[in-house]
Amino acid sequence: MLLNIEKLKVEARGEEGWTPILHGVDLQVARGEVVGLIGESGAGKSTLGLAALGFAQGGLRFAGGRVIFDGTDLLQLPERQRRAFRGRRVAYVAQSAAASFNPAWRLLDQFCEGPAIHHTADRAESEAFARQLYAAMHLPDPENFGLRFPHQVSGGQLQRAMVAMAMACKPDLIVFDEPTTALDVTTQIGVLAAIRQAVETTGTAAIYITHDLAVVAQMADRIKVMRHGREVEDAPTRRMIEAPAQDYTRSLWAVRAFRRPPRALPQASAPTISIREVTAGYSALDVLSEVSFDIPRGATVAVVGESGSGKSTTARAITGLLPPRAGSIALNGTPLPPRLAQRGLEQKRAVQMIYQMADTALNPRQTIRQILSRPLQFYLGLTGRAREARLNALMEQIELEPARFLDRLPGELSGGQKQRIGIARALAADPEFIICDEVTSALDQLVAEGILRLLSKVQDETGVSYMFITHDIATVRAIADEVVVMRGGRVMDKGLKAEVLDPPRHAYTRELLASVPQMDPDWLTRRIAEGRIAEGAA
């Protein structure tokens, strides 16, 4: 057994002393084995992963148990000797490569730093090894790739460079902490393939932390499900996916199955929003070129595409924050003035927005009551009792108890609750149209599903139309009526969900769908065999 974590307890410093966040967790990793750790945020996955390096983040402390790495209990060692293990025997790959590289150093110099510190290889050997790894990971021009600076390569390439760097000292174990969460599906698949390839060729063991089940199914030999700092279930990947033993595990698996019941859309009347030949951009650059599509009354239109495809720019054009250079946008058949400042109060009220990051979408210094009262007063002139009644009704609608939550600050709410307040703020304006910008992508799957159900329910009750910006195909399948596929600022395909997706009508839609990880553990293997990874990863 390479790594044997026994009854590990970790505590966090809180207002009143230390509170446990890991309650005696076991984790075994054999040589060459890949173990997947999954669970919602706050489950203690990252804390457990870092414990494999004998490391506790600031404000945390080890309170019991053992971390035996290749016969040595890391927790008993003084910090200096623990450091000798890190990088050389155990390496760590963080979620954000951009934040983990020093922007002032070339990639190759950073690669060679670890071997130099640990005296495992001289400069020439490390450089040769780096080139070998860069080539194995399908990075462009592996001979000279390392001479670039971090800002000169794409996000997916940088993430692969970080995986290569973790391997610089040929460690026995690598901890991957959500390495592809911040990437597009088409980029993610390239990184996944690179990690898989690197793990297989070097025979290193790995702990793979993620909240995406489909990803972990591709990477891991064995999966451990965690919740609230405890182990829920631990089983080989195939058995875990085919026959999960615990209710909680089954609920995680079931989230992906959420489908909104099919419904008949009210026909005939003019579309809520109609976009005609809109071209828009920043300074000299056109981000959108001749984008046209409609959002029918009471419908949900999903706009999908990778980052940089112009999804969010379309939203900014509709809201008036980025006036289009050409083309027009109409609300209920009446053209909207291009600039926000030229629009009337009613036009502003009709178009509302829900943001991706609920953390930055709510003012941390205002109570929930203040946040929700303002649009009620501003648009509808509600005060006193009438406003209080409407506040309570809104809170009921988003399924949060008014008495418990109205006087809290956003910092005292969970991520999902904050997102619900974001929805309530949009609903407070009594809008006709809401732009949902990646509203579920920062949330765990269970919480995200709750938000999707809530949005569907609200639509059934109020008949509001949604434009749903997302890069997640599972979300599109769950709630969309119509789909618009965008790439490079152009509309590739649009139409009813079934027409666009089943089967994919446009070549790019096909590529997009093929890059979405499936629950089937053989999916990535098949995709690699098809030889389409390098192309998708570029």
Place this chain on the structure above:
Amino acid sequence: MIRMLKTMPSTAILGVLVIAAYAVIALFAPLLAPHAEAQIVGAQFEPWSAAYPLGTDTLGRDMLSRLIWGARNTVGVALVTTALAFGIGAISGLLAAALGGWVDLALSRLVDVLMAVPALILTLLALSALGPGVANLVVVVAILDSTRVFRLARATAMNVMVMDYVEAAQLRGEGTWWIISREVLPNISAPLIAEFGLRFCFVFLTISALSFLGLGLPPPMADWGAMVRDNAALITFGDITPLMPAACIAVLTVSVNFVVDWMLHRASGLKD
């Protein structure tokens, strides 16, 4: 409030107590001081005695009384000046961040020009041109100090302006005033309050320095900086009396900094 006191470090408690003591002395100066501010009570440079606890100064005025009156003058003028500097600096900084474009460009360049000249020289120049006097002193020092406040307010406000909740307010159709006062200001208040403490110390020292140079508060007003200068001759004779006003300045400055350090610590904790 009680919980806040409990978590306060001892240095901050000491600082708060000293500041409170200064405030009481400044407020009740007429009751506390044994003699009037400019009253000549004895001979020049009398030694410490029961009648004159800290002796008399170069004109035969009671040292202790002038120290007490000086608290009112020096601290009061510094407080008014700092408040004015913050009013000008914070509002223009917030406007520059919120409006951007030409407003931001014009205000920022103006501030750059003011900051390009050493502050003390510019102050001396302005005061020589306008003539000494409390009003001139307050306005000149406040305007020059507001440039620092402007830069802090603008920089912190710009970080807040890019937040989604500000965009949400803009989309709702809120005016500039609402966005500045409700969305941005509460989120930059912590660094601004901390800066207020620091700025207060600097203004305090600037006014004392100007008084020492003869361009501060006009005589016969008691002012700690001027008191050091007037009685400096005594130091030659090994008398520590002239250092008393300097000590008053030092103690208040250190105390304010203790409190400011604690506030900065709390402010950085809030960001987590």
